[in-house]
Amino acid sequence: MATILSFGRYLPDRVLDNADLAQKLGCDAAWIFESSGIEQRCIAGEGETIAVLAECASRHCLERARVDAAQIGLVILSSGTAERRFPGPAAELAHRLGLAGVPALDIPVASAGSLFGMALAAQLAPAYGTVLVAAAEKMSGPASSEPLDRNVAILFGDGAGACLIGNAGEGLAIVDAVLHSDGAYTENLRLEHTGPVRMDGRTVILQAARRIPAAIGEVLARQSVDASAVGAFLLHQANRNLTERVAKALGVPASRFFSNIQRYGNTSSASLLIAASEWWEQTAPARSAAPITTAASAAGDLVCFAAFGAGFHWGALLARKMT
Amino acid sequence: MNEDTQEKLVAIVRGISGKGTTPDPDESLFDAGYIDSFALVDMVAEIEREFGIKIPDAELNPRRFNSLTRIGEYLDSRGV
Numbered sequence: 275m276a277t278i279l280s281f282g283r284y285l286p287d288r289v290l291d292n293a294d295l296a297q298k299l300g301c302d303a304a305w306i307f308e309s310s311g312i313e314q315r316c317i318a319g320e321g322e323t324i325a326v327l328a329e330c331a332s333r334h335c336l337e338r339a340r341v342d343a344a345q346i347g348l349v350i351l352s353s354g355t356a357e358r359r360f361p362g363p364a365a366e367l368a369h370r371l372g373l374a375g376v377p378a379l380d381i382p383v384a385s386a387g388s389l390f391g392m393a394l395a396a397q398l399a400p401a402y403g404t405v406l407v408a409a410a411e412k413m414s415g416p417a418s419s420e421p422l423d424r425n426v427a428i429l430f431g432d433g434a435g436a437c438l439i440g441n442a443g444e445g446l447a448i449v450d451a452v453l454h455s456d457g458a459y460t461e462n463l464r465l466e467h468t469g470p471v472r473m474d475g476r477t478v479i480l481q482a483a484r485r486i487p488a489a490i491g492e493v494l495a496r497q498s499v500d501a502s503a504v505g506a507f508l509l510h511q512a513n514r515n516l517t518e519r520v521a522k523a524l525g526v527p528a529s530r531f532f533s534n535i536q537r538y539g540n541t542s543s544a545s546l547l548i549a550a551s552e553w554w555e556q557t558a559p560a561r562s563a564a565p566i567t568t569a570a571s572a573a574g575d576l577v578c579f580a581a582f583g584a585g586f587h588w589g590a591l592l593a594r595k596m597t
Numbered sequence: 598m599n600e601d602t603q604e605k606l607v608a609i610v611r612g613i614s615g616k617g618t619t620p621d622p623d624e625s626l627f628d629a630g631y632i633d634s635f636a637l638v639d640m641v642a643e644i645e646r647e648f649g650i651k652i653p654d655a656e657l658n659p660r661r662f663n664s665l666t667r668i669g670e671y672l673d674s675r676g677v
Contacts, residue, residue: 458655476627476634476659483638484654515635523642 276396278446278593279404281551282335282436284327285316285538290414290431299424306428311514315431315539318412322432324353325366328410331434331547332371335406338554339438343371346438347403349378350395352387352543354465354584355412356380367408377402384411384465385510385583387543388435392579393451393591395439403441409543410434419470426471429513431539435547446577446593452493453589454485463584482516482582487523489590490580497592501526503576505595508553510581511535511545520580546581557595598669602648602677606665609643622666627659637662644668648677 291314296303307313318327328351336343349371351364362380381387381394388409395405413430439448459481462474486509494501501524509517514535521528532553541548575595582588598606607619614631626632632640637659644662645652650672661671 474659476637479634480637480641480657480659481654483635484657488654519635519638 276399276439276441276448277443277596278392278448279341279438279440279443280335280339280445281547281554282331282333282338283548283551284330284334284434285548286318286322286327286432288317288319289314290317295428299422299427301424301428309425309515310429310539311533311535312428312539313536315414316433317414318432322412323363324356324410324412325363325370327412327432327434328353328363328367328408328436329370331410331436331544332367332406332408334551335436335438341404341438343373345404346371346373346376346406348395348398348405349373349376350381350391350405350407351378352381352383352391352407352409353411354382354384354387354542355416356382359467363410371406383543383583383585383587385512385542385545386581386585386587386589387583388546389510389579389581389589389591390453390587392437392439392448393453393589396448396451399439399441405439406436407439407547408434408436409547411542411544413471413540413542416465416469417471421470423470423473425475426473429540430471431541433538433541433544433548435544435551437547437550444596447596449576449592449594450493450497451589451591452489452496453587454489455585455587457585459586463586465584479513479516481586482512482588483519483523485586485588486520486580486582486590489588490520490524490578493578493590493592499576499592504578505530505575506553506557506577507531508546508550508577508579510543510583511538511549512540512582542583543581546579550579598666598673602669602672603665605647606644606668609640609647610665613640613643620665623664625663626665627663644672648672650675650677
């Protein structure tokens with residue numbers, strides 16, 4: 275059974291709060307918070323490329339797992355904001371980590387990319403050994419490009435997350451995952467080679483509010499688990515209001531949904547792993563508790579990841595805490 | 598759209614919007630401030646519950662729910 279061994283993250287030093295962003299966009303800071311739940315976001319500095327951001331998050335992840343980079347057998351990097359058409363940044367990330375000859379795979383899926391990477395890594399770990407899954411995004415630039423859409427520009431920030439998935443060890447055992455794509459909505463959320471992020475917010479939110487709970491319900495049903503038995507939900511951090519709708523649709527308290535969107539905004543595919551990294555640290559004491567050995571005894575120790583984004587691509591992944 | 602359906606729709610929109618006014622049948626619910634993107638999610642859920650239908654994801658086009666008239670046309674097409 276594939277296991278998530280650790281998480282890591284990196285957020286750029288520069289912080290842009292709502293007051294400064296509102297002044298730049300000519301809107302009201304209170305409106306930004308009410309519309310999104312976001313208070314501030316991080317902005318990558320000059321020289322902080324996708325590969326650099328991913329390297330920082332990956333090194334944080336490796337340190338926390340006490341794993342040497344040389345043990346990595348496969349690198350997967352998700353980014354919808356890579357600098358080049360090709361090569362993607364995965365190979366450079368591997369190079370930065372000193373991994374010559376190790377296969378490196380790019381996933382340019384945007385918001386759901388890290389979830390796709392985790393699900394793929396769980397399947398590929400038996401063949402490749404320890405898999406590094408990283409996600410890095412620089413969304414603040416394209417989100418605020420001309421022609422400016424304030425509804426989009428207020429949402430996004432920069433950052434990176436990472437996780438390490440292996441065949442054995444302590445961490446989160448991956449139980450099951452479901453992935454979906456529907457190209458009928460390609461035009462509704464997209465980033466071309468030039469210009470800003472284009473988003474039909476009404477369609478995106480309406481579809482996300484339906485498909486995220488449906489995917490979670492699907493993976494839980496496959497494992498005969500009720501949503502009430504899941505201790506923590508880790509979602510792509512898109513919008514606080516959306517998370518509340520997902521919680522309502524599943525009939526579970528919103529308090530079970532980890533949220534850090536207020537501090538980082540929507541960092542696209544990086545957000546899921548950044549959130550998981552912070553949640554992982556917060557729950558560290560609980561991980562030293564008695565071992566979980568059966569599904570029946572795991573109520574409250576189940577963790578559900580879910581994401582939805584451009585494509586549309588979406589899915590859910592169920593894991594269980596273990597020691 | 599029959600009178601009963603219209604009354605139920607108006608009640609849903611008024612309840613979700615919190616506004617004491619009733620939208621004109623062809624008025625855009627978005628432009629007139631009755632709903633936003635997130636209230637649309639709530640409104641669709643209420644319509645499904647009130648009329649006992651399940652709206653497929655592929656039919657969830659915001660333009661279909663932009664006014665009382667359009668919602669009524671959709672409900673008619675569903676035989677409500």
